[in-house]
Amino acid sequence: MNKKQFTAQVLEAEKSLYHIAKSILKNDEDCADAMQNAILHAFEKLHTLRNEMYFKTWLTRILINECNHIIRSRKEQIPYEDYYEEAQTLTKQEDYSEVFEAVMELEHNYRIPFVLFYVEGFSIKEICQILKLSQSTVKTRLYRSRKLLKEKLAGVYGYEK
Amino acid sequence: MKNKNWNGEFPEVPEHVHQTVLSTLAGLDSRKVKKVRRMKKKKIIILAAAIVAVLGMTVSASEIFKWNQKAAEVFVADEEQQKSLVTEQIAQEEYQTISDSGLTIQAIQTIQDNNCFYALFEVTAEDESMQITPDHSMKFSTDYPDSENPFSMLSWYFVDENRQTVSNSRYFEIIGTKSNPGNEDLNLKIRFTSLNASGGKAVDAGPVLEGSWEFTLNLHATEPVRYEINKEYQIAGCTVMVREIELTPISVKVVCDEEDVRQLETLEGINLEEADNLRSLFVNGIRYQDGTVVEEMGHQELTAGYGNGNYTKTARFSSVIDVDRVSALLVGDNMDEILLP
Numbered sequence: 429m430n431k432k433q434f435t436a437q438v439l440e441a442e443k444s445l446y447h448i449a450k451s452i453l454k455n456d457e458d459c460a461d462a463m464q465n466a467i468l469h470a471f472e473k474l475h476t477l478r479n480e481m482y483f484k485t486w487l488t489r490i491l492i493n494e495c496n497h498i499i500r501s502r503k504e505q506i507p508y509e510d511y512y513e514e515a516q517t518l519t520k521q522e523d524y525s526e527v528f529e530a531v532m533e534l535e536h537n538y539r540i541p542f543v544l545f546y547v548e549g550f551s552i553k554e555i556c557q558i559l560k561l562s563q564s565t566v567k568t569r570l571y572r573s574r575k576l577l578k579e580k581l582a583g584v585y586g587y588e589k
Numbered sequence: 590m591k592n593k594n595w596n597g598e599f600p601e602v603p604e605h606v607h608q609t610v611l612s613t614l615a616g617l618d619s620r621k622v623k624k625v626r627r628m629k630k631k632k633i634i635i636l637a638a639a640i641v642a643v644l645g646m647t648v649s650a651s652e653i654f655k656w657n658q659k660a661a662e663v664f665v666a667d668e669e670q671q672k673s674l675v676t677e678q679i680a681q682e683e684y685q686t687i688s689d690s691g692l693t694i695q696a697i698q699t700i701q702d703n704n705c706f707y708a709l710f711e712v713t714a715e716d717e718s719m720q721i722t723p724d725h726s727m728k729f730s731t732d733y734p735d736s737e738n739p740f741s742m743l744s745w746y747f748v749d750e751n752r753q754t755v756s757n758s759r760y761f762e763i764i765g766t767k768s769n770p771g772n773e774d775l776n777l778k779i780r781f782t783s784l785n786a787s788g789g790k791a792v793d794a795g796p797v798l799e800g801s802w803e804f805t806l807n808l809h810a811t812e813p814v815r816y817e818i819n820k821e822y823q824i825a826g827c828t829v830m831v832r833e834i835e836l837t838p839i840s841v842k843v844v845c846d847e848e849d850v851r852q853l854e855t856l857e858g859i860n861l862e863e864a865d866n867l868r869s870l871f872v873n874g875i876r877y878q879d880g881t882v883v884e885e886m887g888h889q890e891l892t893a894g895y896g897n898g899n900y901t902k903t904a905r906f907s908s909v910i911d912v913d914r915v916s917a918l919l920v921g922d923n924m925d926e927i928l929l930p
């Protein structure tokens with residue numbers, strides 16, 4: 429894969445990368461940092477990608493690592509609760525849909541598999557590779573996230589419980 | 590649950606995040622780029638590497654965004670504008686070099702939008718005693734694997750002696766006018782097949798060197814800034830309904846009412862059906878919001894003609910403009926103003 433193909437594939441995946449970063453970090457500035465770091469890291473390690481078919485899965489894995497790294501570095505600077513609260517405040521300043529906000533209120537462990545599966549269309553197998561979890565764990569988390577969301581969204585946009 | 594459009598509930602990528610992605614991609618260290626393609630023949634060597642890497646230099650961010658000097662001269666772009674157009678993917682550095690039959694061709698730069706296209710190559714003969722002059726030419730064919738041919742006209746030539754002294758190496762330019770730009774990115778294949786000598790008086794004396802040099806250029810679709818004007822302006826003493834204007838940093842499109850433009854045609858005593866030029870609608874300058882006027886150095890019309898009750902013309906700017914700051918187009922010899930909303 430050359431630089432142009434890399435660029436094209438990153439741009440194709442840009443929206444998806446943003447959604448995933450947003451679901452972990454919430455704050456847009458942090459999302460931009462994570463996406464930037466992931467792109468640089470991926471380009472540097474491009475020779476390690478064995479099959480270009482799996483580029484998006486591979487890049488998503490790198491992005492999630494970068495997001496986790498940002499959270500860890502923030503935790504060293506400020507308590508995670510404070511960071512989370514700050515991010516929440518920033519989120520509320522924007523005009524987001526109730527559905528999006530409901531998804532963002534899910535616990536981290538449920539939110540990420542949910543976003544990968546329902547929002548970005550990754551398969552269970554791909555999510556297992558990205559999150560390094562077993563199939564049963566991913567399925568359980570999806571089941572719970574579905575259940576929680578149904579409760580949260582009851583009544584929103586005529587959403588059926 | 591799977592049937593719900595969850596993706597539509599999530600926010601779009603904010604502009605500043607998108608810009609960060611574009612800047613990051615534009616600044617990728619090209620020294621790590623792998624080969625573009627496999628070698629097709631033993632003789633053909635394809636290298637995908639930045640010029641700076643070939644020169645063994647360490648590059649700064651500003652150098653990555655910097656265009657080839659020849660391309661910057663053609664479009665009269667300062668460093669900020671060069672960076673901006675790289676970020677917007679209007680200008681792209683190409684990193685493809687192919688050698689065959691003692692001739693190396695390097696794709697250096699493309700600059701293009703929805704109206705025009707420019708590609709810069711450098712052609713170098715291995716035999717240093719060989720001189721490539723402006724009278725030489727390259728024979729090539731083009732192919733558009735995934736889309737229609739967007740060009741109504743292509744012209745090409747080696748740069749003249751005012752721009753480059755004669756040696757075994759010479760810049761070669763391809764300039765295109767688009768009439769069918771499309772909304773998708775364009776894959777353009779350019780396959781050179783020979784370097785030809787000139788027989789004088791534009792007669793081709795046939796090939797000096799034959800071979801195969803095939804380049805694939807991925808050209809990004811540019812979204813112009815579009816203004817619905819629908820307002821009458823006094824142009825060369827006539828009332829002309831201006832319907833629409835489109836701007837990019839390198840070109841402009843103006844759409845006016847056909848009947849009104851026919852008046853201008855009569856006034857100037859010309860016939861557009863016979864490819865005459867309508868001077869009163871030449872975009873001879875732009876005015877920025879702060880009042881600064883930038884005059885065009887010679888009008889570079891791309892297309893002009895009637896259709897659907899309108900007269901539509903496109904032209905290339907002689908220097909890169911800042912689209913966001915333009916407040917008016919200045920047309921004709923009198924620099925009549927067409928204000929932008």
